[in-house]
Amino acid sequence: MVDYFAKSPKAKDAIDLAFKYGKARAINANFEKVINQFLNPALQEILQGAADAKTALDAAVKQSNTELAK
Numbered sequence: 001m002v003d004y005f006a007k008s009p010k011a012k013d014a015i016d017l018a019f020k021y022g023k024a025r026a027i028n029a030n031f032e033k034v035i036n037q038f039l040n041p042a043l044q045e046i047l048q049g050a051a052d053a054k055t056a057l058d059a060a061v062k063q064s065n066t067e068l069a070k
Helices: 001-006 008-022 030-048 053-070
Strands: none
Touching: 001 008, 008 030, 008 053, 030 053
């Protein structure tokens, strides 16, 4: 991973932010849908260099929380 992060610093930023701000929560029926719908595209954009890690993850969190609150 050290070599990968050296080549892809945005990936390390994404992981660091996920560990810093991530919280455990109970799995509900919408959890997998939310992960697939919002987090995975955000991570893909970050890893491709198309988005800033904090901005993309913040947006994914906001969208996920909205969806999970339904």
